[in-house]
Amino acid sequence: MNLEFLKSNRFWAGVVGSLSAVLIAPDFTTNPWFVSLGKFLGLLASVFIGIRTVDRLGEKIGKK
Numbered sequence: 001m002n003l004e005f006l007k008s009n010r011f012w013a014g015v016v017g018s019l020s021a022v023l024i025a026p027d028f029t030t031n032p033w034f035v036s037l038g039k040f041l042g043l044l045a046s047v048f049i050g051i052r053t054v055d056r057l058g059e060k061i062g063k064k
Helices: 009-024 032-062
Strands: none
Touching: 009 032
16 A cells, blocks of 8 residues: 555645635634634645646646
C-alpha cells in the first residue's frame, strides 16, 4: 500500500479544508467563533492548494 500522499502538504491542506467544512456546518455548532474559524481555515487551505497547484503547473511547463 502506497501512503506517500501523507507526506504531501496539499493533502494536509485538504484535510484542514475538510475540517473547516465541519466547523461551518450548522449541526456542529452555532458558536460564531467556530464558524469564523471554519471559514478562515477553509479560505487559507483553498489559497494554499491553489497557489501550490499553479506553481507545480509552472514547473512542469518550464521543464518542456
